[in-house]
Amino acid sequence: MEYSGKLIVFEGPDGAGKTTQVKLAAERLQRQGYSVVMTREPGGTRLSEVIRQVLLDPGNREMSPVTEALLYAGARSQLVAEVILPALASGKIVLCDRFVDSSLAYQGFGRGLDLEMLRQVNRFALNGLGRFCTIFLDLPPEEGLKRGNKRKRDRLEQEDLAFHRRVWEGYHLLIKEYPERIRVVDASSQPEAVHRQIWKHLSAFLKGSHQGGVF
Ligand code: TYD
Numbered sequence: 660m661e662y663s664g665k666l667i668v669f670e671g672p673d674g675a676g677k678t679t680q681v682k683l684a685a686e687r688l689q690r691q692g693y694s695v696v697m698t699r700e701p702g703g704t705r706l707s708e709v710i711r712q713v714l715l716d717p718g719n720r721e722m723s724p725v726t727e728a729l730l731y732a733g734a735r736s737q738l739v740a741e742v743i744l745p746a747l748a749s750g751k752i753v754l755c756d757r758f759v760d761s762s763l764a765y766q767g768f769g770r771g772l773d774l775e776m777l778r779q780v781n782r783f784a785l786n787g788l789g790r791f792c793t794i795f796l797d798l799p800p801e802e803g804l805k806r807g808n809k810r811k812r813d814r815l816e817q818e819d820l821a822f823h824r825r826v827w828e829g830y831h832l833l834i835k836e837y838p839e840r841i842r843v844v845d846a847s848s849q850p851e852a853v854h855r856q857i858w859k860h861l862s863a864f865l866k867g868s869h870q871g872g873v874f
C-alpha cells in the first residue's frame with residue numbers, strides 16, 4: 660500500500676523506556692513542524708483499549724495462549740483500520756508504542772505458539788499496511804523488570820524471568836530476520852542519550868536513506 664505518511668514503531672522488553680522515548684521523539688518532530696500521531700498497543704482506540712483491559716487484567720488467569728494471541732491481533736486490526744492507515748494516508752508521522760513484533764516475541768517465543776500461524780493472523784490484521792520502521796530498545800530483561808518494580812505488575816509482567824528471557828532472545832532473532840526494518844538502540848543509558856541514538860535512525864527513515872520494511 661502506498662501513502663505519504665510514515666509509521667515508526669518502538670519495541671522492547673518491559674521497562675526499556677519506550678513510552679518516554681515515544682514522547683521525546685514526538686515532541687522533537689512536532690517542533691520541526693511534522694504532524695504527529697502518538698499511539699500504543701494494545702490500545703489506541705476505544706475498542707482496542709477495552710481489549711487491553713481484558714488482556715492485562717491479572718484476574719484473567721484462565722486465558723489460553725491462542726485466545727491471548729487473537730485478542731492482541733484483534734486490538735491491532737482495529738488500531739490499524741481506525742487510526743494508523745487514515746493517519747498515513749493524510750501524510751502524518753505515526754509513532755506507535757509496541758506493534759506486531761511484540762506478538763511474535765511474547766506470544767511466539769514467550770508462549771511458544773506457532774510463528775507461521777502468528778504471522779498469518781497478523782498479516783490479516785495489518786490489512787495491507789506497507790513499509791514501516793521498528794526501533795528496538797535493547798535492555799536485558801533482568802534490568803527491565805527491576806525498573807518496573809515500583810508499580811503493580813500486569814498479567815504479562817507477572818510471568819517469570821524465564822518467560823521474559825525467551826521474549827528478549829526472540830526479539831534478537833527477529834532483528835536478524837528483519838534487518839531492513841528493525842534498528843537496535845542500547846536502552847541502558849540515560850533517556851537523552853537513548854533519544855539521540857533513536858533520532859539518528861528516525862531521521863534516516865524520514866529522509867528515505869533508510870527505507871524500512873514490510874511485515
Ligand atoms: P505495554 O503497554 O507496552 O506495557 P509496558 O508499558 O509495561 O511495557 O504492553 C503491555 C503488555 O502486553 C506487555 O507486557 C507486552 C504485552 N504484549 C504482548 O504480549 N503481545 C503484543 O502483541 C503486545 C502489543 C503487547
